[in-house]
Amino acid sequence: MKDSNFLKEHNARSMWHPMAHPADSLANPPTIVTGAQGVRITDIDGHEVVDAVGGLWNVNLGFSCAPIKAAIAAQLDRLPYYSTFRGTSNDAVIELSEELRRFFAPDGLTRAFYTSGGSDSVETALRLARQYHKIRGQGQRTKFLSLKKGYHGTHFGGASVNGNANFRTAYEPLLAGCHHIPAPYTYRNPFNEADPAKLAQLCLAALEDEIAFQGAGTIAAFIMEPVLGAGGVIPPHESFMPGVREICTRHGILLIADEVITAFGRTGSWSGSRHWGVQPDFMCTAKAITNGYFPFGAVMIAEEVAQVFEADTSGAAAIGHGYTYSGHPVGAAAALACLAETERLNVPENAAARGAQLFEGLQALAEKYDIIGDVRGGHGLMCALELVSDRAKKTPIDKKTIGTVQEVAYRAGAMVRVSGPNIIMSPPLILTADDVQIILSALDEGFAAL
Numbered sequence: 001m002k003d004s005n006f007l008k009e010h011n012a013r014s015m016w017h018p019m020a021h022p023a024d025s026l027a028n029p030p031t032i033v034t035g036a037q038g039v040r041i042t043d044i045d046g047h048e049v050v051d052a053v054g055g056l057w058n059v060n061l062g063f064s065c066a067p068i069k070a071a072i073a074a075q076l077d078r079l080p081y082y083s084t085f086r087g088t089s090n091d092a093v094i095e096l097s098e099e100l101r102r103f104f105a106p107d108g109l110t111r112a113f114y115t116s117g118g119s120d121s122v123e124t125a126l127r128l129a130r131q132y133h134k135i136r137g138q139g140q141r142t143k144f145l146s147l148k149k150g151y152h153g154t155h156f157g158g159a160s161v162n163g164n165a166n167f168r169t170a171y172e173p174l175l176a177g178c179h180h181i182p183a184p185y186t187y188r189n190p191f192n193e194a195d196p197a198k199l200a201q202l203c204l205a206a207l208e209d210e211i212a213f214q215g216a217g218t219i220a221a222f223i224m225e226p227v228l229g230a231g232g233v234i235p236p237h238e239s240f241m242p243g244v245r246e247i248c249t250r251h252g253i254l255l256i257a258d259e260v261i262t263a264f265g266r267t268g269s270w271s272g273s274r275h276w277g278v279q280p281d282f283m284c285t286a287k288a289i290t291n292g293y294f295p296f297g298a299v300m301i302a303e304e305v306a307q308v309f310e311a312d313t314s315g316a317a318a319i320g321h322g323y324t325y326s327g328h329p330v331g332a333a334a335a336l337a338c339l340a341e342t343e344r345l346n347v348p349e350n351a352a353a354r355g356a357q358l359f360e361g362l363q364a365l366a367e368k369y370d371i372i373g374d375v376r377g378g379h380g381l382m383c384a385l386e387l388v389s390d391r392a393k394k395t396p397i398d399k400k401t402i403g404t405v406q407e408v409a410y411r412a413g414a415m416v417r418v419s420g421p422n423i424i425m426s427p428p429l430i431l432t433a434d435d436v437q438i439i440l441s442a443l444d445e446g447f448a449a450l
């Protein structure tokens with residue numbers, strides 16, 4: 001590896017960073033991370049911090065998960081790649097499919113379709129949803145509904161159901177027939193309703209209204225995150241997702257749970273759908289399926305949907321979709337080891353306990369600093385602070401101020417993520433009580449520095 005002078009001089013010079021302005025990356029060079037152990041990352045200057053971002057919501061078991069590393073190395077030796085396109089398979093992916101079928105049985109999901117990440121998983125679910133209706137002779141069901149503030153990755157389909165202009169405007173026109181309803185976001189919503197239960201009912205009424213307006217027979221699927229993540233950690237009221245399920249079922253609309261963040265324990269339950277007592281028709285997973293160590297994802301498919309495909313004799317169920325890396329043996333081996341560790345460590349339990357501690361500590365910070373307009377969390381290890389320059393008027397904070405909080409917090413021992421006016425936390429699920437305290441103290445220093 002080149003020395004640190006070389007790396008600093010060339011930082012962002014010959015690459016463009018995702019979700020960043022190229023000129024900004026040159027003016028404010030990104031932190032160069034060179035190592036990681038447990039829940040801590042180390043930068044090029046040897047500065048070590050608790051990673052409250054958890055990689056990118058994916059390193060649930062931390063950076064030192066030996067069984068996953070060993071499984072990847074062993075699989076690379078045995079069979080580093082083979083395709084799963086029609087006619088071939090591999091041993092690791094067959095075993096993984098049985099394990100996922102067992103793991104997701106309580107969610108009613110019994111088949112897997114493999115991908116290389118979250119955006120691929122979303123694209124796959126949207127496509128298979130349309131195909132499901134075509135097989136059943138309802139080919140006019142092509143539209144998708146979703147939530148404003150939702151995040152579903154960056155492929156054209158996913159961007160089209162995304163509910164945040166930042167990921168849409170520069171790339172329009174997007175897919176036709178994608179429509180959005182208000183998110184159950186108590187801090188800001190068009191109904192001016194702060195009560196979570198009442199807001200859930202209003203958003204459900206908006207969903208009913210949109211379905212009536214579009215015509216139920218034109219809609220293929222509704223896609224939602226059980227807890228909205230990248231949009232600023234927005235947990236809906238417990239009545240919301242069951243309400244969506246009931247409406248979708250009544251109108252013959254498939255429900256896609258985008259669990260790229262929430263599957264495998266982050267909410268304090270094994271899946272976000274299970275957290276709310278809902279069985280979706282498709283579940284998009286990725287990220288923590290391999291603890292972030294290998295790009296991999298799986299779309300889990302409900303038994304009833306699978307039956308429709310498998311019973312087809314017309315040829316309409318032939319799947320004209322898939323990726324070179326679908327069912328990659330190294331990813332499958334990583335996922336097998338990761339699932340075993342995730343279950344062995346019973347991570348939802350710690351996610352719930354440490355999540356409650358973090359949420360409580362953030363609420364205490366909000367008592368101390370007026371700049372914190374809203375504190376969101378309470379469902380496992382996903383929390384956010386929404387910053388405002390005027391608490392009464394809820395004026396969104398400027399970029400420079402929130403950047404200062406992040407920078408000072410980093411110097412003080414914690415990496416947090418800034419997204420618009422939000423500071424987002426999604427640490428590894430193996431976090432200790434002391435680690436939570438380090439994150440809270442670092443943020444405290446960040447706010448005190450303003």
Ligand SMILES: Cc1ncc(COP(=O)(O)O)c(C=O)c1O
Nearest residue numbers: 117118119151152153258260261
């Ligand atoms: C809910 C959700 N869906 C989809 C994606 C896209 O995943 P990827 O970045 O792996 O393509 C993300 C990424 O953060 C996500 O949070």
